Amino acid sequence: MSAAAPAGVTGEPPATMRAWRLHAWGSGPTLDRVAVPRPAPGEVLLKVDAAGLCHSDLHIMDAAEGVLPYELPFTLGHEVVGTVVAVGDRSDSEWIGRTCGVHGVWSCGSCRKCRGGRDNYCVDLRGPIGGGTGYDGGLAEYMLVPATRHLVPVDPGAGPALAPLTDAGLTAYHAVVS
Numbered sequence: 001m002s003a004a005a006p007a008g009v010t011g012e013p014p015a016t017m018r019a020w021r022l023h024a025w026g027s028g029p030t031l032d033r034v035a036v037p038r039p040a041p042g043e044v045l046l047k048v049d050a051a052g053l054c055h056s057d058l059h060i061m062d063a064a065e066g067v068l069p070y071e072l073p074f075t076l077g078h079e080v081v082g083t084v085v086a087v088g089d090r091s092d093s094e095w096i097g098r099t100c101g102v103h104g105v106w107s108c109g110s111c112r113k114c115r116g117g118r119d120n121y122c123v124d125l126r127g128p129i130g131g132g133t134g135y136d137g138g139l140a141e142y143m144l145v146p147a148t149r150h151l152v153p154v155d156p157g158a159g160p161a162l163a164p165l166t167d168a169g170l171t172a173y174h175a176v177v178s
Helices: 055-062 090-095 162-177
Strands: 016-022 030-035 044-052 079-087 099-102 142-145 151-153
Touching (some): 044 099, 044 162, 079 090, 079 142, 079 162, 099 162
Antiparallel strands (some): 016 030, 044 079, 044 142, 079 099, 099 151
């Protein structure tokens, strides 16, 4: 059973939400009404506060069938900041109410590369990469994240400008420190 946000923090998520979903390769997304996901053990549900639309999203939409190892349909958006509103494990309930950026690569977390903080080079990463890149992303009202290790707490007062920094900002950062 998932733990939901205490009354007054964010409220119970609705049953459905709007989401920009890609249904066909080489086409634009459609605004669909879909069920709000419920977190299973180990998962976290965010209410999306801001999501960036990245040039990578355009590449994903323009891709020909078979080029990317993603199954359609899925929700776009890999630059995301949101507030945790529910968790799958009560042990993660301290996350409820926190504003977080979502790491774009949902790696295994256990291989040598991941343990060394180089999730982009995960040796077990195959197929979908993360939210908006094969898995449902943040161009929706809510987003399911598979583990708290993919969240980075941020100052809630920083505003929506943080969303694109979860990708574009990290790209520049990695160029400088690598």
